Amino acid sequence: MNKIKYALCIFIAATVTCAVVFLPYLYYSSIDKRDINNYVTESYSFESKNDNITSEELISLLSSDEAIWLESNTYSMYYDGKQFNDLLDEIDSAQPLLKSAFNDNELANMAIEKFYEVASQISAYKVQEVTVNGEINGSPISVTLLDVVYSDFSENGAGEFEILMDKKTKIVYEFKCTPKEPIVQDDFIDEHDLNETVEQNLREQTCFALCDYWGIEGEHNYNVETSFYSFYFNIMPLAFTDYEFNNYNSIMYGYDKTDSGYEISEKNNYY
């Protein structure tokens, strides 16, 4: 009788062990069959919300990593043409807001002035209409921004200038001013010894100003580079960086004077 009891117990113990050891295997064999090829469907709908987008929503879209930046229209615009002047006006319309944003930032102001000074003298631009597409609160959003680029570091070139702005709100989201000479005057350089603290202060000033200008909190990702030789800021979402990276080949700079007239020269620029 006892032997039977022992055998039974050993059997039970062995069975339990086996059951537990093979439990996952057995469980998953049946579960997987159930889950795989099991369709789940749902309906959705959305409304367009292009017209009434608040600045917070715009900022969140622009700084979102998921937004898809597409170039919708690329063309070059060069000197002489009504459209060129329209373009310049367009660019110019951003200046007041910029200026007021950086009003107590000497360097910024100088950079902005420099930018617009050069802008009017530049002969050719690459113009892109960039759409930023995404979703806000379940509604599809597509915003078109104007991207104007000039880049020429050759003998005749003026440097690199870029402005990315919203045509409606006139707010600039990327601003690059890198002329061939320094932005600031000599006497300014003499007055302000360029050292780390000065640069740090300048940078901080610019950051604060940007935050107000764009209406964002300090933690947003954005890029600021300030020095006597260049002034640059960018709202810098990952999506935009990716987009830029993939669209290198459409940077154009300057035009060449040839016998038949002015010709656009396209050169790849890696910076």
Next chain:
Amino acid sequence: MTHILIVEDEATISNLLKMALEKHGYKCDCAFDGEMGADMIENKHYDLILLDVMLPKINGFELIEYIKGFDIPVIFITAKTDITSRVKGLNLGADDYITKPFDITELQARVEAVLRRYNKTSAVLTVNDLEINTNSRIVTKNGKPVELTLKEYEILLLFVRNKNIALYREMIYENVWNEPYMGDTRTVDLHIQRLRKKLDLKDNIQSVYKVGYRFTE
């Protein structure tokens, strides 16, 4: 003459045994302790020893070892009825073992049985003109054999061995028929009547009123 030694420390019993056995024609001596008994055995020849177990000085079981050397038959008499003692006694070489209280007739019968075994008694019993050969079981009167039934023979033997003693009917019945006596039965009387006739013992076998019979020589 058969000499019997009685080794018993209780004076009354010792005396009882002496009286009873002397009535049967044996010569008896009494010893009151083991040491005394040993001395007496050494100094005188005995044909049988009646030995009590609970004795002062040397007890019965010890004494019997000593007696063995003399080749004398021993009957234990004792109050110790337990089987271990009886077996021990017999194993030690006693010829019989009788417990107290005992019936003196029974005792006498056993004594005689033991003596017979040791051939201390003759096989032939003689009474007047009767001769009873206990070996061949032939009874002769005046030299002529008489035909007796088994029961009659046993009754005759009982009488001859217990001469002059009143034998109760129960006693006769129990001894010869080996059954308990149930009371009103005339069997014993019938047998004795026939015995009387066959052996012409009218004068010898006397009836004792309300008791039984007595055999006189």
Next chain:
Amino acid sequence: MKFAWKIFFISFVIIILSFGVGGFLLINSVFTTSLNNKIQSVCDSNAYITSSLYAVVQNTSQIDNNEAYLRFTISNFSEQVNHNTSNTTVNIDSVDGNNFYDKDSFIANLQNNNRGHVIIDNGNKKYIQAVSKIILSIGDNLPYEELYYVESIADITDIYQSRDSYCRTYQIILIGVALFASILLVIFSHFITKPLVRLSEVSKEIAEGNFSKRAQTHKGAIKTKEIAELSYNFNTMAQYVEDYVEQLERAAQSRDDFVADFTHELKTPLTSVIGYADMLRSYQLDDAQRRECADFIYKEGKRLESLSLNLLNLIVLKNDEINLVSVKSDTIISETGNSVLFLLKKYNIQLTTDFEHATISAEPSLLKTLLYNLIDNACKASEKGQTIRLTGRIKDGKYLFSVIDNGTGIPQSELKKITEPFYMVDKSRARSMGGAGLGLALCNEIAKLHGSMLNIDSVYNKGTTVSFTTELCGSEEVLDCE
């Protein structure tokens, strides 16, 4: 089944189950979370992309009634999207094209403005496929709209592979745990139950009659309080059992002894009575002999009488309670003196008394019987012409009676036993005087009833003093006396 094995099996099963189920639940939870997170992320991404696509189409003016431009835009969009998302492939295709992997026509059966997802298993790899069906409007000319599928496919093989590899590890670990646990549990369970096993062995031995066996309380590695306590209590119990058994055995023994002694004492006088009477009736005796027989019968009969009376008294006393009254010591002593006159004359002994006056608590007739017996013994022990003393003293708050003689005395070795029923130091002498050894036993009982015991001091061949006490009835102890 052995206790150790019971513990082993139960613990083993519990451990294995806990481990196994716990481990499995953990693995499953990790798996389901990762899977669901992935599914959610893919679906969310798909939804976002779908919205974006819708937005871009809406916003691109060039699409207006230009199917080709729509497709161009879509392809651009699709290219950009795929750059953005590294491990998910996004395909956007028109419904008519429909070159998606479509098991069970799940995609084909999607309603407009519906999206769905499914897990695909193509043998080696597993994927999540999330598809949204979207209506893109082209313009006011025909065709007004185009139906498109936006499909996101993400490779989730790694999630399943992780899971399976965890499962394999789990299985190996579990088997290891099972082996390891079995070995440890076997050792542990036997170790823990060893004291109990030993205790059980000891109790078995005791049950077989070896009452002196005891459990160990000192050794043993598992010094658990409960087991140590158990062993200790067990030993106490065993000791009690042993003592009790001993007591019972002694009681039984003494009872057997009593009965044996009694029967023995009975047999002798009976044998005499029967034997002599038989002689009287059967044998022919002369007058002297007949008188002798009758004399013996009478004597032995008397002996039987005294024996049975004494015995009866003994039994009665043992079971009875007596009424103690207050009585003067003078009364007792003088009345006892009177009752023994005959004895003294018979044995030719002198009796002197020397006592203090006091009032004692006693049962008068029993007390006198006691003293009578003691004096009787003293007479029997003494020789003719000797003196016996009967004294009474107040000592330690009690009244001490003593009977002192200068007779044979009692050897030291016998002193303890003489109050036992039927015990006789010198059998022949005692019997010859008609005694059966009950006298002192009786006296002892009487003494016990008076709250004391017989105290016997004796030197062999010099003399004996027997004493006992009774309670005093002073003015303070009015309650005890009547």
